[in-house]
Amino acid sequence: PGKASQVKLVLLGESAVGKSSLVLRFVNREYVDNREPTIGAAFLTQKCHLNDRSIKFEIWDTAGQERFHSLAPMYYRNAQAAVVVYDITKSATLEKAKSWVKELQRQAHPEIVIALIGNKLDLVQGEPESECLRQVNKEDAQAYAHEAGLLFFETSAKSSENVDLVFAGIAKDIPLE
Numbered sequence: 001p002g003k004a005s006q007v008k009l010v011l012l013g014e015s016a017v018g019k020s021s022l023v024l025r026f027v028n029r030e031y032v033d034n035r036e037p038t039i040g041a042a043f044l045t046q047k048c049h050l051n052d053r054s055i056k057f058e059i060w061d062t063a064g065q066e067r068f069h070s071l072a073p074m075y076y077r078n079a080q081a082a083v084v085v086y087d088i089t090k091s092a093t094l095e096k097a098k099s100w101v102k103e104l105q106r107q108a109h110p111e112i113v114i115a116l117i118g119n120k121l122d123l124v125q126g127e128p129e130s131e132c133l134r135q136v137n138k139e140d141a142q143a144y145a146h147e148a149g150l151l152f153f154e155t156s157a158k159s160s161e162n163v164d165l166v167f168a169g170i171a172k173d174i175p176l177e
């Protein structure tokens with residue numbers, strides 16, 4: 001019989017990068033366009049199985065709007081994992097993500113597992129001209145993530161591409177009892 005473990009996870013990143021959409025894709029297997037911004041934070045849980053272990057994610061989906069910034073420490077303080085999200089079609093959101101990573105590395109638990117996620121991959125796929133929408137080069141973001149010791153994925157909450165890989169990757173990296 002496998003061991004059950006709880007993993008406290010926090011999502012951070014600028015407003016509208018798709019944090020809530022990623023979590024709802026992972027937990028409820030759903031996606032809606034034009035989601036309302038999160039107010040404060042939302043709490044969700046999801047169980048998953050990795051090898052013979054059962055893992056329960058306890059997820060705090062924080063609000064990215066600047067007026068909620070001061071609440072964030074409450075949610076990342078006890079977190080074992082953080083998912084820091086940016087939008088690959090908006091380079092300013094990567095800068096914001098980097099500042100969250102710095103804050104986590106200074107203030108969160110020293111062993112926290114951090115994943116950097118470039119979301120909205122669907123927007124740059126398909127038509128040849130759609131690649132023009134991309135503002136963040138994948139190799140550059142990946143190199144930064146590697147240097148900073150972060151997991152890295154590009155995802156689409158809309159198409160669901162790579163979303164499960166994020167959580168499986170985190171589960172694998174967390175030392176569980």
Ligand code: GTP
Nearest residue numbers: 015016017018019020021033034037038064157158
């Ligand atoms: P806050 O709660 O304000 O911090 O925003 P958020 O990061 O939770 O963003 P949210 O999930 O609400 O998504 C913002 C907008 O982007 C919504 O209109 C979503 O439908 C859209 N969106 C989210 N993920 C994707 C994606 O993977 N692809 C595309 N094309 N749109 C997305």
Ligand code: MG
Nearest residue numbers: 019020037038
């Ligand atoms: Mg949200």
